[in-house]
Amino acid sequence: MSGQHHPCADILAAYASGLLEPGFGLVVAAHVEGCAHCRAQVVRFEAHSGAALRDLDGASLGEDALSRVMARLDDAPAPDLALDRRPLMERLSLKPRKWVAPGVWVAAVETPHARTNRVYVLSVAPGMPTARHEHSGAEFCTVLKGAYRDELGLFRAGDFASADHDVNHQPVVQGDEACVCLFATEGRLQPQGLLGRLAFAYADV
Ligand SMILES: [Zn+2]
Known part of the structure; x- marks a missing residue:
């Protein structure tokens, strides 16, 4: 599956943050599991919200924070739903x-x-x-x-x-x-x- 029509950034950000109502999240997941473009965006949003949480904790990010986030993006696993390779249907x-x-x-x-x-x-x-x-x-x-x-x-x-x-x-x-x-x-x-x-x-x- 590869799509021409994607969720907007606001929807992907809400999905990545777990803020979507579960039924709506499932529909977004059905798209994201087949769309490498959106999957990468979701991982990026997740990394951002993780970094924001660490900031709130007052923890030091250290000088290598950016490279660590980038490394995480590179070898980020696909979302959980993709672990099961059968079609979502x-x-x-x-x-x-x-x-x-x-x-x-x-x-x-x-x-x-x-x-x-x-x-x-x-x-x-x-x-x-x-x-x-x-x-x-x-x-x-x-x-x-x-x-x-x-x-x-x-x-x-x-x-x-x-x-x-x-x-x-x-x-x-x-x-x-x-x-x-x-x-x-x-x-x-x-x-x-x-x-x-x-x-x-x-x-x-
Ligand atoms: Zn997409």
């Missing part, structure tokens, strides 16, 4: 799939997350419309398989997308395989018209 613990329309299924992910949030995998077959929707809160998404296109561009396996209440979009599956995405959403989606059953399924995840 196989490592996710999913509740039973619910078919919500021909070619469309959704399955909640069994992972720690805030009760008000939802973490789920959505699979949409080629040619199936998705519900145009607005967001009442943040939404993170990493494409696990296949591809979709919306107003923001083409998103393929490994790509990361985030949206908030400013975004009103209707993704369309590209290519000839189902598009499978891992989502974390905050609050409720607000579907407009199409595929009300899909919206119902979202609400039930």
Whole structure:
């Protein structure tokens, strides 16, 4: 997996500091494990926050602090998730799939997350419309398989997308395989018209 769409620096910094809500962190992890560029940034942020903590402790960094940090960057291990080499899709613990329309299924992910949030995998077959929707809160998404296109561009396996209440979009599956995405959403989606059953399924995840 290598992506064209990456989390912004603020999201990566929050992820590296362990500040993201766990469900949202999982979606970022799904991107980061396949993206060397973002992995390097995460390691850098972790090194910075470690250095900041040492500063707070009043400990002396010593003259070789910078070279030690740089050395750590060079031989930094990949994040824990990458220890298991199976694709993330196989490592996710999913509740039973619910078919919500021909070619469309959704399955909640069994992972720690805030009760008000939802973490789920959505699979949409080629040619199936998705519900145009607005967001009442943040939404993170990493494409696990296949591809979709919306107003923001083409998103393929490994790509990361985030949206908030400013975004009103209707993704369309590209290519000839189902598009499978891992989502974390905050609050409720607000579907407009199409595929009300899909919206119902979202609400039930
Ligand atoms: Zn990336």
